[in-house]
Amino acid sequence: MADPRALRSSSNRTRAVYRVLSGVIQRVYAFVLIAVILWASYSAIAYLVGSLLIPAETPSQVRDVPRKLDKRALFERREDWAGLAAVERPRAPLAHYHQIDTWFQSDAFNDCTRSGCHSPAPHDRFKETRAFLNMHATALHCGVCHFEAGPPDDTAAMPLTWYDLQTGAADEPPALLIAYAQIEAALAQREPLDRAARDQLADLLETAAERGADPGLARAVGHFRAAASRADDPLTLLRTLRARVQRAFRGTYGTKLAVRSTDGRALLGHPTSEEAVAAYLSRVDDLDAAEREERIAAIHTRRRETPLACAACHAPDARRIDWEALGYSRSRISELQGPLLFQMIEHIRDGRPFVFPQLGQPAPQ
Amino acid sequence: MERSLRSAIVTCLLGLTLVLPTVADDRDDCLYCHRFPGLSRYDAQADRVHLYSINPSYYHDALGAHARLSCTDCHVGHEVQVIPHKDVTPVDCARTCHLTNLSGLERRFSHENVATLLEQSVHTHEILRDLEHSENPLIGADQSTCLLCHDEPVFRDPFELLQFRGGALAERTFDRCDVCHSAQLPTDVQYYFRHVAARLAPARSTLEIAQNCATCHSDARSMHASNLPNTVTSYLRSFHGKAALLGDEDTADCLSCHVRTGENVHRMLASDDPRSSVHPDNVADSCRSTECHPGAGINLATSASHLDLSVTRGTLEFALAVAFILLTVVSFGPSMVIVVLELWRVMTRGRHGDADHERLVDRVRAHPLGPRRLVRFTVSQRIEHWLLAGLFTLLVLTGFPLKFADQLWAAWTVSAFGGIRVVRLLHHWAGIALTVGVAWHLLRETVAAVRRAWGPGPDGKPVGLVQSIFALPMVITPSDARRALQLVKHLLGMRVPRPTFGRFTITEKFEYFGVIWGTVLLGLTGLMLWGEQFASHLFGGRAFTLATIIHTYEAFLALIHVGILHIYNAVFSPAVFPLSMATISGTTPKAKLAEENGLFVEEVATELGISSEPNHG
Numbered sequence: 001m002a003d004p005r006a007l008r009s010s011s012n013r014t015r016a017v018y019r020v021l022s023g024v025i026q027r028v029y030a031f032v033l034i035a036v037i038l039w040a041s042y043s044a045i046a047y048l049v050g051s052l053l054i055p056a057e058t059p060s061q062v063r064d065v066p067r068k069l070d071k072r073a074l075f076e077r078r079e080d081w082a083g084l085a086a087v088e089r090p091r092a093p094l095a096h097y098h099q100i101d102t103w104f105q106s107d108a109f110n111d112c113t114r115s116g117c118h119s120p121a122p123h124d125r126f127k128e129t130r131a132f133l134n135m136h137a138t139a140l141h142c143g144v145c146h147f148e149a150g151p152p153d154d155t156a157a158m159p160l161t162w163y164d165l166q167t168g169a170a171d172e173p174p175a176l177l178i179a180y181a182q183i184e185a186a187l188a189q190r191e192p193l194d195r196a197a198r199d200q201l202a203d204l205l206e207t208a209a210e211r212g213a214d215p216g217l218a219r220a221v222g223h224f225r226a227a228a229s230r231a232d233d234p235l236t237l238l239r240t241l242r243a244r245v246q247r248a249f250r251g252t253y254g255t256k257l258a259v260r261s262t263d264g265r266a267l268l269g270h271p272t273s274e275e276a277v278a279a280y281l282s283r284v285d286d287l288d289a290a291e292r293e294e295r296i297a298a299i300h301t302r303r304r305e306t307p308l309a310c311a312a313c314h315a316p317d318a319r320r321i322d323w324e325a326l327g328y329s330r331s332r333i334s335e336l337q338g339p340l341l342f343q344m345i346e347h348i349r350d351g352r353p354f355v356f357p358q359l360g361q362p363a364p365q
Numbered sequence: 366m367e368r369s370l371r372s373a374i375v376t377c378l379l380g381l382t383l384v385l386p387t388v389a390d391d392r393d394d395c396l397y398c399h400r401f402p403g404l405s406r407y408d409a410q411a412d413r414v415h416l417y418s419i420n421p422s423y424y425h426d427a428l429g430a431h432a433r434l435s436c437t438d439c440h441v442g443h444e445v446q447v448i449p450h451k452d453v454t455p456v457d458c459a460r461t462c463h464l465t466n467l468s469g470l471e472r473r474f475s476h477e478n479v480a481t482l483l484e485q486s487v488h489t490h491e492i493l494r495d496l497e498h499s500e501n502p503l504i505g506a507d508q509s510t511c512l513l514c515h516d517e518p519v520f521r522d523p524f525e526l527l528q529f530r531g532g533a534l535a536e537r538t539f540d541r542c543d544v545c546h547s548a549q550l551p552t553d554v555q556y557y558f559r560h561v562a563a564r565l566a567p568a569r570s571t572l573e574i575a576q577n578c579a580t581c582h583s584d585a586r587s588m589h590a591s592n593l594p595n596t597v598t599s600y601l602r603s604f605h606g607k608a609a610l611l612g613d614e615d616t617a618d619c620l621s622c623h624v625r626t627g628e629n630v631h632r633m634l635a636s637d638d639p640r641s642s643v644h645p646d647n648v649a650d651s652c653r654s655t656e657c658h659p660g661a662g663i664n665l666a667t668s669a670s671h672l673d674l675s676v677t678r679g680t681l682e683f684a685l686a687v688a689f690i691l692l693t694v695v696s697f698g699p700s701m702v703i704v705v706l707e708l709w710r711v712m713t714r715g716r717h718g719d720a721d722h723e724r725l726v727d728r729v730r731a732h733p734l735g736p737r738r739l740v741r742f743t744v745s746q747r748i749e750h751w752l753l754a755g756l757f758t759l760l761v762l763t764g765f766p767l768k769f770a771d772q773l774w775a776a777w778t779v780s781a782f783g784g785i786r787v788v789r790l791l792h793h794w795a796g797i798a799l800t801v802g803v804a805w806h807l808l809r810e811t812v813a814a815v816r817r818a819w820g821p822g823p824d825g826k827p828v829g830l831v832q833s834i835f836a837l838p839m840v841i842t843p844s845d846a847r848r849a850l851q852l853v854k855h856l857l858g859m860r861v862p863r864p865t866f867g868r869f870t871i872t873e874k875f876e877y878f879g880v881i882w883g884t885v886l887l888g889l890t891g892l893m894l895w896g897e898q899f900a901s902h903l904f905g906g907r908a909f910t911l912a913t914i915i916h917t918y919e920a921f922l923a924l925i926h927v928g929i930l931h932i933y934n935a936v937f938s939p940a941v942f943p944l945s946m947a948t949i950s951g952t953t954p955k956a957k958l959a960e961e962n963g964l965f966v967e968e969v970a971t972e973l974g975i976s977s978e979p980n981h982g
Contacts, residue, residue, distance in 0.1 A: 023715050026939065030712035033937055034705055037929060041701050044925045048690045048918075052683070055675045058583040058598045059771030061610060065576045067500050069414040071407070091573065092516040094580065095413070095504040097456075099428070099517045101402075101420035121407045121414070128449045130406045131417055138403035216422045247421060250400050344448055353447040356394060 066093040101214070107256065109168030111269025112142045115277050128348050132310075139251030141258035143267055145308040149259040150320070154312055157322035162255040163266035170266050173327025174253030176208035176245065181329035183242045192234035198225075205245070211254025220244045249332070257326065259302075272299045310345045313337075392435040395445070396421050413505075427556040429519040438462035458511045482631040487638075496581060497590040503580070514577055520563040571609040571618040575601060578619045599671035604894075604913070607770035613785045617657060622670065626654050661898040667906025672913070682910055689918035696879070697922065699853075700872060700930050706856035708939075716939050722865065722959035722966055725977060729970050738969045739958065740951035741868050749806065750948045753880065756799040761924055763792035768917055793895055800888035803881060810837060838868050839877045846871075865963030876931055883923045890916040 057063070066072070092100050112118045122142075123133035136145070141163070143149070150158035164171040172178075182201055186193050193201060202225050209218035224241050231237045258266035280295050287295065297303075312320045316337050323333040335341070347354035398404060399419040406415050424432050436445065439462070444451045459480040464472045483489060493510040496503070504512050569577070579597040581587040588595060600606040600619065608616035624630045625642040634641035642651040649666035652658050658665055669682070677683050729735040742750065766775035766788065782788045818833035828836070835842055848864040849871045855863045869877075890912040893900045897909060935945045940957040947953040958966055967977045 026716050027712045029942075030708040030939065033933070034708045034712065037701065037705060037708075037933065040929050041697070041925070044697075044921070044929075045690075045694065048693060048921065052674050052686050052690065055595070056598050056602055056673050058579060058595070059601055059610060061572065061771060062576050062579045062583065062597060062601065065579075067498075067503060067580060068412075069416060070412045070500075071409075071414075091569075091577070095508055095512055096416060097508075097512055097516055098416075098418075099420045099423050099519060100416065100418075101422060119407055121403065121405050124406055124409070131404050131415070132398075134406055135398075135401045135404040138401055214420075214422050216426050247396075247400070247425060250402060250421070252402060348449060353449075355446055356397070356448060 069093045069096050107141075107165055109163070109165070109266075109268050110141055110256075115269075115274070116281060117277065118142070128351075129310075132348075135251075139253065139256055141256050141266070141268060143259045143269075143302065144257055146304055147259045147267060147302045148304045149267075149302075154318065154320055156319060157325070158320055159260040159262075160257050160321065160326060161260035161264065161266050162253075162326065163258050163268070164255055166254070168266065168268060170260070170264055171255045174208065174255050175204045175211065176213055176248060176253055177327040177329070177332070179204035179208060180242070180245050180249075180332060181327065183238055183245065184329040184331055187235065187238055187242065190235065193228075193238070195229070198228050202228075208248065208253070212252035213248040214250065214252075217244065217248045267302065270299060270301050270303075272301065310349070311342070314341050314345055316342060391421075391424055393437050393446075395419070395436045396424070398448075423517065423519075427559070429517060430560060431518055432556070433464055434462055453507065455507050456509050458509055479629075479631050482629050486632045487635040488631075488633060497586050498581065499584050499586040501586075513580065518568065520559040521566060521568065566614070567618070567620075570612075571614055571616055572612070574618040574620060575606065575609055594671075594676075595673070596671055599673040599676075601771070603670050603672055604767075605670065607767050608785060610770040611766060611776060611779045611785045611788075617670075621657065622648075622651055625651065626656070658898055658901075662901035662903075664904065664906045665897060665901035665909070668909035669907075672910060674914075681907070682914060685911055685914050686918065689914065689922070693918070693922045693925070696875075697926055697930070700875065700926070703853065703856065703872070704930060704933055704938075706853070710856060711939055718940075718956050719863070719865070719959045719963060722963040723955055725963075725966050725970055725975075726955050726959050728975050729966060729973060732973050732975060734973060735969070735975075736952070738973065739953065739966065741953055741962065741965065742948050742951055744951075747948050747951065749802070752802060753799070756795050756802070757923075757927065759791060759795040760799065760920075763788045763795065764920060765924070768920070793891075796888065796891045796895075799884055800892075803884040803888075807881065813837075839874050841871065841874045841878065845874060863960070866961055866965070867968070868962060868965040870961045872930075872934060876926065879923065879926055883919055886915055886919045887923070890919075 092098065107120075108114060112122075113120050120137055121134040122137075123130040144158070144160065150156060162171045162173055163169060179201055182193075182197070182204070186197075202221050205217060205221045205224075209221065220241065224237070227237055228234065258268055261267050277299060280299060284292065308320065312318055314337055316339065318337060323336065324330075328336070344354045344356075396419060399417060400421045402418045404417045407413075408415060420428075423429060427433070439456045439458075439460075441454055444453050459475060459477040461473050461475040461477075464474050480490070483493075490510060493513055496513070504510065567574070575597055581591075582593060583595055583597040587593065597619075601610060605617040609618060620630050620633075623633050623641075623643055625647070628642070634644075636643045638644060639646060641647065649663045652666045653661050653663075672682070674683055674686050726739070729739060762778060763782065766772075766778045769775045779785055779788050782791065814833045814837060815830070817836065818828050818830040820828065822828040822832075834840060845866070848866060851861055851864040852871075854861045893904070893912045894909065894916065901909070935941065935948075936943070938945075938957070940960055941954045945954055945957065947957075953962065970977050
């Protein structure tokens with residue numbers, strides 16, 4: 001049988017502990033409340049006095065609207081620009097007249113740009129080519145032109161793959177290219193598409209629109225879906241759709257081309273560790289030219305001695321890229337390796353002015 | 366046959382819809398290269414990105430008035446037809462371009478008149494070209510000064526502007542156009558519809574216009590160089606500017622006031638120009654235009670539309686703001702200090718409560734009539750309290766977003782309510798309801814006091830008006846003031862016992878007085894601001910500015926009183942935590958009743974014949 005005195009003593013101890021704990025909690029609670037009340041009161045009075053004595057700041061909705069297309073604009077995504085979400089159709093930053101609908105596809109897996117070494121528009125040396133070269137960054141990883149890949153001469157194609165910009169993983173050819181190839185095939189056979197093929201085509205184009213092709217394409221697909229089943233001349237409809245799809249070729253596929261490794265992955269950087277790159281960047285200003293070259297060479301282990309020239313891919317007989325294997329249709333390949341583009345490249349390479357034929361007028365001397 | 370023909374026409378039209386060609390086409394084929402988004406370069410020396418990409422949809426889908434132009438209508442043909450392009454001369458927006466209308470006729474078009482108007486305005490080419498700016502140079506020497514205000518013009522969505530709902534209706538609108546214009550391409554029809562409809566509203570939203578003007582009129586270097594006041598910021602602190610920040614498209618923007626009705630916006634004049642819409646001789650008519658405040662008195666124009674109190678020192682407005690801040694400190698400060706001292710006492714000495722009164726509360730509650738007699742708030746008072754709480758909350762939620770219009774939460778709140786129009790409507794009617802409610806309450810209490818004044822007192826004689834008013838339970842009496850002083854002394858650690866109060870504590874009475882005072886002030890000034898067209902015939906323009914100051918500062922005082930002190934007293938005070946049920950079920954927590962309403966408990970005990978003497982047995 002338990003000793004009643006011991007039980008009473010234990011009960012007293014419990015009560016004492018409870019009293020102490022309760023007291024401590026009360027004190028802490030009071031302390032927290034004092035802090036909150038003093039902070040809130042101070043903030044309120046400070047706001048009142050400040051609003052009276054300190055000149056008002058321009059609200060961020062107005063102050064932070066980008067005034068210039070500067071470095072900040074280059075490195076940040078447009079959606080991140082402050083203030084833009086607040087207005088219906090944001091004006092382009094000053095000094096830029098044309099509407100900006102989209103820019104470089106955000107590429108979080110390109111080691112060259114995400115390392116902080118190179119900007120998304122890195123080419124700046126030659127006036128004649130810099131914008132054209134930067135244009136390719138929309139659809140190509142830097143490695144396509146700058147990595148050592150494939151045979152040293154132009155006799156065979158480089159190993160290339162598409163990679164998903166959301167995951168960095170190797171991907172199938174873009175939906176837009178596949179859809180275009182299907183349209184071309186149907187038109188070549190002069191065979192109207194059956195319902196299943198039409199639906200598949202529309203689905204592909206919708207995917208393309210979702211992944212970055214221009215919004216007008218989605219609208220066109222809607223019209224195509226509505227019209228295709230009752231069109232008396234489906235091939236005409238298909239031709240008009242082809243013309244619309246051609247306009248969507250802007251390199252914004254949601255995927256980009258990169259050099260393919262032997263195990264099928266997209267090579268999105270050099271094997272150099274991030275720490276080595278960071279160490280180089282932290283010391284770059286202290287290095288002399290020779291040291292810099294040495295470090296740069298050590299980091300860029302996959303670098304080609306001479307980057308691929310335009311003609312390596314765009315000449316009519318160029319074999320560097322197996323366009324067909326990458327999903328391009330015959331007519332699209334003809335455009336990319338056609339005489340117009342090649343002549344333009346040749347003229348620019350030789351320093352001769354090239355007159356765009358559609359303008360029809362010779363350049364004044 | 367007829368069916369096939371109809372089908373062929375339908376197919377053809379739908380096909381054309383897919384392509385959207387001709388009028389909006391790229392005649393120079395520049396999009397062959399310029400459609401690519403990455404066509405650009407970065408000039409590190411000037412920290413400037415040169416973006417040469419064009420949005421092809423602008424031309425293919427005819428998104429704006431310039432979609433019908435070819436590139437060489439603006440750019441010099443022989444400079445851009447050669448690849449790589451030569452150095453280009455600045456685009457001259459005043460040059461003549463050639464537009465082809467739907468019947469194929471060519472029309473000459475030019476913005477030359479705009480250039481002429483600008484030369485007559487305060488924004489001459491020379492002034493714009495020589496602008497100094499913190500981010501100099503804003504535009505390159507090879508670019509047009511028009512870029513300071515303009516980019517590629519885009520039609521605003523007419524269906525949004527005309528408040529049509531849903532895409533189906535939009536499509537049907539075009540179907541109606543097709544009845545007569547089926548010979549034209551769908552793009553033409555849409556282009557003309559959008560072009561005309563877009564003109565029914567300003568090309569840019571109110572906020573965008575402020576953003577545009579802020580480029581110079583809120584830029585430190587521009588303002589310093591040209592000796593300009595920070596007009597965009599002061600506009601954004603005004604009623605109009607705050608509404609603009611919250612997405613109001615109907616409120617006055619910079620152009621509404623600074624350009625006369627019927628005048629071209631490019632001919633904006635300096636305020637000291639007698640022809641200017643904001644010249645003292647004309648500003649009243651500008652405010653009273655049919656679009657803004659028709660029927661308002663001439664005085665309205667003298668209210669401050671660019672109010673920044675921090676730069677108006679020495680004025681009556683500044684003095685009033687100072688007075689209200691002092692009032693806030695004087696009225697809020699002591700109550701806050703009492704609360705903090707009470708908590709300090711709990712923190713340093715622990716909470717002991719009033720054991721004698723707590724026992725008395727127990728004894729009274731044990732009496733069959735006790736619990737009902739200890740109810741401090743009657744049912745009607747509790748209903749009144751919660752009506753007041755609901756209206757107050759609604760007024761805070763609909764009023765403070767306007768005070769803090771530049772904060773993200775303000776925009777979020779306004780959008781959650783369904784937009785600034787709904788918010789304004791709710792605020793006005795909640796204000797009316799609160800004012801009427803308080804007026805009714807005062808009338809009822811006054812009538813009761815007067816009746817009591819004429820009725821017989823305990824000695825059979827009339828009570829008298831003064832005594833009757835002081836007998837009202839919420840009136841602060843000299844005894845309350847003495848007890849409040851004693852409470853402060855006690856909390857400061859002086860050797861005086863903690864005083865206790867009657868049915869209502871000094872804090873509750875003070876809050877009650879604040880509600881009456883605040884509602885009267887906020888109601889009067891709110892009505893004045895709401896009915897500005899009528900009120901402007903009665904008051905000078907400055908009265909509106911003063912009313913705005915009173916309204917905003919009094920509202921802030923009310924908010925911090927309720928938000929900090931009342932919420933503490935009703936929820937977080939150790940005597941009532943987690944919630945006082947006094948205004949819900951009527952039962953005041955025992956600890957609070959004993960500590961703060963001891964006199965009331967004693968009074969009830971006496972009435973019920975219960976001894977108030979401490980009973981330790």
